[in-house]
Amino acid sequence: MKADMGRRYRAYPTDGQGQVLTRWGHTVRALWNVALEQRMYLWEQRRYTLRSAEQCKQLTAGRADLEWLGELPAQAGQQILRQLDQAHDNFWNLQAGFPRRKKRGHRLSIPFPGQAIEIRKLNRKWAEVRLPKLGWLRFRLSRAIGGTVRNATVSRDGNGWHISFGIHTGRQPGAPNKKLACGVDFGVAVSAFVSTETTPRLMPPTLTANEKNRLKALEQRRARQLTYAKKHNGGRYSRRLRQTITQIAKLTARRTNRRRDFTHKLTTDLAKNHGMIGIEDLRVKNMTKTAKGSVETPGKKVRAKACLNRAILDGTPGERRRQLEYKTRIYGSVLVAVPPFHTSQTCAACGLVDPQSRQGCGRLFACTRCGHEDDADHNASVEIEARARRTSGSDINSTHSAPRVRVRASRPRRTREAQRPAHAG
Incomplete structure (x- = not known):
């Protein structure tokens, strides 16, 4: 029973939960890169194909030796290795390119299987989900879930934290509508x-003129701060540089949301x-x-x-x-x-x-x-x-x-x- 529909909600973790999720997000990125390097090395040196079933055993041993890896829930680590399997399968089936390494600036996300989470509704507008080692995480119930939860992913963008659910609705293809x-x-x-x-359908500007000017000024400021950090701070990011990056992320997330909104409305109407x-x-x-x-x-x-x-x-x-x-x-x-x-x-x-x-x-x-x-x-x-x-x-x-x-x-x-x-x- 696979997920055939997605649901995305705005999540509101506490300060402590936000810090934990941030650490987990960087751990997930490191785990992906290490697992990918291991697979590439074995294939180049021995022509051996390594899969998640074998890497999960190594993950169990690594969690006992490495504290930062042991902090991550085991279900999340296993889910990452399964996603890496799917990425390799898509590459061999000519459906996508070769899996890439995740950079430090990559969006933070932590995946969980559906069996590891629990959802309960608080009222008409709010609900919460129970995640391993984190507890109950509140999220805004903007629409009904409407199906069986098969997986969940907690992610962060410029606007904050979100939680996405893969839902199995069992919905059958619609009958021919016999329209033009x-x-x-x-x-x-x-x-x-x-x-x-x-008349044509035009997408509204994703950023206003003031927002474009502000984004340009912020990108110029970030370039100057990065140059200063490389010359004087040994490449370490200052507090002001992190604030600039956060402000840029908010504007780009706003632009992405507006573009996504127009695309969904256009395709649904068609x-x-x-x-x-x-x-x-x-x-x-x-x-x-x-x-x-x-x-x-x-x-x-x-x-x-x-x-x-x-x-x-x-x-x-x-x-x-x-x-x-x-x-x-x-x-x-x-x-x-x-x-x-x-x-x-x-x-x-x-x-x-x-x-x-x-x-x-x-x-x-x-x-x-x-x-x-x-x-x-x-x-x-x-x-x-x-x-x-x-x-x-x-x-x-x-x-x-x-x-x-x-x-x-x-x-x-x-x-x-x-x-x-x-x-x-």
Whole structure:
């Protein structure tokens, strides 16, 4: 019985509990790094695959010798090793990259299995969870848990402590809702343009102008304080430097929450109100590669490419697709990913593929053959919907009609006389 849904709540530990959780978070990070190094060493030297069943025995011996490791609950340490197993399995199954080491600035989190915790409700708005070696931890019951708790994770970000539960709800996929199909074009200038709509959906600014200026000033202050710490304090962080880092973390957490809120509202609305959703099968990792080269062959427009990469990642196309994948199953719709090639250069009316139909990166699309004019992003969303319908063979009703064949623009073939330079004899 695996968890099929997640619940996240704001936790309010006491001062003593907060100090204990902070120590546990750093212990978890160290345990992950040591276990990963041990697995890498054995594989490189002996081609031996080490798994959590064997490492758990070594963990028991290490807890008796190391005080800082013995303070961590055994269930949390065992859960970390199981998560490392899953990370390696995802790598071998080509679902993710190789597991990475966790840096000191990594978000603190302590995992627990569902059997090691106990939850009780205090009133309509509050509840508490009993954690091993910590006692009862209060959290804000902002929504019902609604299922069997399979695991729990206590984490901390810039806004404070949170507790997340993996819940098994047993919810079955929804029946087909038989609503209209649509295509969605996710972009940078326009967050999302739906083919059945006439206006784009724009994500509100994740930070106001004052917050952006404050974040920039704080990052500059942190750079100066880090330089001073390296020169005069031997790299040790001062109290003021830690305060600056905390203030930066609060602003970045606020930005992340606002972005997550827009993404959830967008994907939920799309999954509820459409029977089929067509999106582009984007390779975000390739799209956001850096333009920075080497000393011998330096890159071109590195700063501009870095700004473009930040804008692409700010839209979180991968997270939108992940949310659509599980929400479409819940609300009875279908998600279809289509090849993204030339969607912005294809006319949705006649099917002509011509880069000249969209001059530069403007917002206007004007077909060079049939004269069809439309917003470039809306034209692309209609083309995405047409491709999704052909790919899935769906008979879901659509408000748009598109030809089955896409043709490329015919260019006049240049003769040898035309190709010859004018100065040639």
